[in-house]
Amino acid sequence: MDWLTNKINLPDQGFYQKALNKQAQLTKPLGSLGLLENIAVRLAALQKTEQPAIEKVWVSVFAADHGIAEESVSAFPQVVTTEMVKNFANESAAINVLSRFVNADFEVIDVGLLAATDISGIIVERAGNGTANFAKQAAMTEEQLRKALTTGKSAVERAKKQQSQLFIGGEMGIANTTSASAIAVALTGLPVAQLTGAGTGLDDAAIQHKAKVIQQSLILHQKFLENPLKVLQYLGGFEIAALLGAYIFSAQQGLPVLIDGFICSVAALLAVKINPETKSWFFYAHRSQEKGHQIVLEQLQANPLLDLNMRLGEGSGAVAAVPLLQMACKLHNEMATFEQAEITTQ
Amino acid sequence: MDWLTNKINLPDQGFYQKALNKQAQLTKPLGSLGLLENIAVRLAALQKTEQPAIEKVWVSVFAADHGIAEESVSAFPQVVTTEMVKNFANESAAINVLSRFVNADFEVIDVGLLAATDISGIIVERAGNGTANFAKQAAMTEEQLRKALTTGKSAVERAKKQQSQLFIGGEMGIANTTSASAIAVALTGLPVAQLTGAGTGLDDAAIQHKAKVIQQSLILHQKFLENPLKVLQYLGGFEIAALLGAYIFSAQQGLPVLIDGFICSVAALLAVKINPETKSWFFYAHRSQEKGHQIVLEQLQANPLLDLNMRLGEGSGAVAAVPLLQMACKLHNEMATFEQAEITTQ
Numbered sequence: 001m002d003w004l005t006n007k008i009n010l011p012d013q014g015f016y017q018k019a020l021n022k023q024a025q026l027t028k029p030l031g032s033l034g035l036l037e038n039i040a041v042r043l044a045a046l047q048k049t050e051q052p053a054i055e056k057v058w059v060s061v062f063a064a065d066h067g068i069a070e071e072s073v074s075a076f077p078q079v080v081t082t083e084m085v086k087n088f089a090n091e092s093a094a095i096n097v098l099s100r101f102v103n104a105d106f107e108v109i110d111v112g113l114l115a116a117t118d119i120s121g122i123i124v125e126r127a128g129n130g131t132a133n134f135a136k137q138a139a140m141t142e143e144q145l146r147k148a149l150t151t152g153k154s155a156v157e158r159a160k161k162q163q164s165q166l167f168i169g170g171e172m173g174i175a176n177t178t179s180a181s182a183i184a185v186a187l188t189g190l191p192v193a194q195l196t197g198a199g200t201g202l203d204d205a206a207i208q209h210k211a212k213v214i215q216q217s218l219i220l221h222q223k224f225l226e227n228p229l230k231v232l233q234y235l236g237g238f239e240i241a242a243l244l245g246a247y248i249f250s251a252q253q254g255l256p257v258l259i260d261g262f263i264c265s266v267a268a269l270l271a272v273k274i275n276p277e278t279k280s281w282f283f284y285a286h287r288s289q290e291k292g293h294q295i296v297l298e299q300l301q302a303n304p305l306l307d308l309n310m311r312l313g314e315g316s317g318a319v320a321a322v323p324l325l326q327m328a329c330k331l332h333n334e335m336a337t338f339e340q341a342e343i344t345t346q
Numbered sequence: 347m348d349w350l351t352n353k354i355n356l357p358d359q360g361f362y363q364k365a366l367n368k369q370a371q372l373t374k375p376l377g378s379l380g381l382l383e384n385i386a387v388r389l390a391a392l393q394k395t396e397q398p399a400i401e402k403v404w405v406s407v408f409a410a411d412h413g414i415a416e417e418s419v420s421a422f423p424q425v426v427t428t429e430m431v432k433n434f435a436n437e438s439a440a441i442n443v444l445s446r447f448v449n450a451d452f453e454v455i456d457v458g459l460l461a462a463t464d465i466s467g468i469i470v471e472r473a474g475n476g477t478a479n480f481a482k483q484a485a486m487t488e489e490q491l492r493k494a495l496t497t498g499k500s501a502v503e504r505a506k507k508q509q510s511q512l513f514i515g516g517e518m519g520i521a522n523t524t525s526a527s528a529i530a531v532a533l534t535g536l537p538v539a540q541l542t543g544a545g546t547g548l549d550d551a552a553i554q555h556k557a558k559v560i561q562q563s564l565i566l567h568q569k570f571l572e573n574p575l576k577v578l579q580y581l582g583g584f585e586i587a588a589l590l591g592a593y594i595f596s597a598q599q600g601l602p603v604l605i606d607g608f609i610c611s612v613a614a615l616l617a618v619k620i621n622p623e624t625k626s627w628f629f630y631a632h633r634s635q636e637k638g639h640q641i642v643l644e645q646l647q648a649n650p651l652l653d654l655n656m657r658l659g660e661g662s663g664a665v666a667a668v669p670l671l672q673m674a675c676k677l678h679n680e681m682a683t684f685e686q687a688e689i690t691t692q
């Protein structure tokens with residue numbers, strides 16, 4: 001897993017400055033396009049260009065099952081993970097509709113459903129038959145972790161091969177907010193209650209039960225949680241490991257990443273802890289309604305684009321934000337300057 | 347101006363309920379698409395359809411000059427209004443780039459620049475050579491008000507003729523935040539300081555001067571500000587009157603409206619005071635960085651889609667939000683139901 005700490009390039013300062021200067025010349029009060037200006041300038045620096053563009057978007061949805069589902073921590077039964085993968089393959093889920101809308105390349109990867117399936121059109125790179133129940137033992141072996149990380153890396157290789165300009169990772173896995181919350185607590189040291197939410201729709205009593213399961217699991221494993229990769233191995237999910245691998249490799253390959261909601265942000269936090277320069281390559285799509293997301297965003301010093309009370313996962317919030325990135329680029333490239341438009345500036 | 351209070355249809359309760367029921371069957375936890383669910387359901391009820399759609403979008407930018415600019419209330423000189431109209435006509439401003447991106451029909455209307463121009467490709471319906479300086483006299487005559495309102499109505503007639511499914515109004519007019527702030531104070535009774543902001547980029551001292559100009563003007567005209575139309579006549583701008591006329595007529599014609607930032611929201615507040623049912627037809631695009639917008643949004647009980655620190659005007663924030671409305675519709679229409687996808691729900 002040594003590749004995780006391989007070098008990541010910083011944004012190009014020359015193109016950053018050029019883009020900033022250009023924004024000051026466009027026919028609008030400086031700063032009046034708000035975050036859209038910031039996005040265009042960052043993308044120019046990352047893409048090393050005066051004409052940043054997000055025309056080709058890549059979406060990989062990683063799906064896996066979670067042993068912790070045994071502990072009654074989700075509002076939906078575990079079988080739904082596989083059923084939703086079929087829904088993705090049939091192009092009928094929210095993420096499919098959104099990916100079509102932005103004309104993104106879309107793929108689903110079975111990183112470890114409970115059992116192998118005969119669903120056609122999906123990529124199969126199984127690290128196991130779901131993770132083990134982390135309330136009782138480590139969620140995965142080191143070998144399984146390595147495999148799931150590599151699955152994320154491979155998705156980015158496919159995205160790069162298609163000349164994608166933006167990588168979006170999504171996730172599906174019943175009980176995976178339990179895993180993400182446990183990881184977030186282990187990484188931040190904050191109280192479990194602050195980072196544990198309703199997931200797909202738990203009531204208050206069920207959320208308290210979920211928090212208790214997480215708390216006890218953290219106590220069980222505490223002496224093994226010595227670094228981010230160990231945290232992931234003991235508490236994680238295969239799809240979270242795949243997201244982590246994808247995020248870090250995407251940054252290493254110079255491919256900007258758009259982070260979705262709570263679970264993806266936890267993977268992003270792992271990435272930043274393991275290889276801090278990943279951060280330069282991350283854009284944050286939205287503030288999820290899932291409790292805990294706000295805290296994870298703060299840890300990442302993230303300023304997401306959307307705040308629509310979404311909490312679906314699948315990468316849906318990220319794809320919903322794609323048009324904003326595209327508009328930011330178009331504005332930067334196509335607006336006239338004050339000089340071109342002969343506009344008086346004083 | 348009697349037409350302003352003509353009847354406006356309420357959303358269809360049958361289609362509203364059908365759309366709500368459908369949202370509960372789509373393959374996602376109920377509510378997990380947040381505001382996007384709400385948008386789809388509202389549009390279904392307004393368009394009286396099971397398949398809401400925002401394919402054809404109309405953008406009318408109303409431009410006019412303001413006598414109050416004499417009082418040094420803007421960071422830009424008055425000539426910029428006309429220069430920007432030329433920029434719009436040349437398709438080189440932010441609103442042009444954004445309108446192209448969403449494939450909207452776009453037009454610019456001279457509702458009363460300081461002087462007639464020879465700019466080609468714009469619509470000319472001039473209510474005057476800019477408004478009068480409302481620090482000294484009424485901004486416009488009743489006849490001018492009537493004319494500017496009608497200009498807004500005509501824009502909606504053109505939009506309807508093109509089978510547009512969404513009306514967006516934009517505005518351009520140096521010093522028009524001063525007019526909008528004055529109107530907002532008159533309508534809400536709140537302190538001037540709370541509703542007066544930086545506009546295109548004033549510093550603190552200049553904002554205080556602007557607030558003082560507004561305060562004194564309100565004192566000058568106070569006995570005439572007896573209803574929303576009088577407020578508009580004494581303190582308004584031709585483009586604000588055009589927006590008001592457009593918003594009300596759009597609702598009367600059954601054409602949903604997407605409201606842009608501060609100035610447009612003040613026009614929306616006037617509309618709601620004059621004909622309360624307009625409200626059912628309004629969607630709010632974004633929270634502008636302009637001070638005062640938050641208060642006006644609260645008065646409208648608005649929950650806007652975007653919060654990107656934008657403060658450009660021109661309709662730019664509204665057009666930036668169009669893809670979200672379109673995605674809301676696509677999700678509603680194209681996602682599989684639990685039954686179709688054979689997904690276990692308990």
